[in-house]
Amino acid sequence: MSFSYDKLKGRIIEKYGSQTAFAGALGVSTRTLSLKMNNRIYFAQDEITKAARLLDIDMTDIKSYFFTQNVQ
DSSP states (O other), X not given: OOBOOXXXXXXXXXXXXXXXXXXXXXXXXXXXXXXXXXXSSOOOHHHHHHHHHHTTOOGGGHHHHHOOBOOO
């Protein structure tokens, strides 16, 4: 199963200007964030919670940012 992170990518750019800056704030490498955003590895629950806090995403909106399935 793969997820679409398009909405998340937009929010990252809006708040941090780049995925590199956001990776630093999240405490992961740029490579690790890239792997997560490209469905190579999954986000851990604590990373989702921290990302939501950093990006000012309401907890009720997490599903639309992290769990929107790609349509094939």
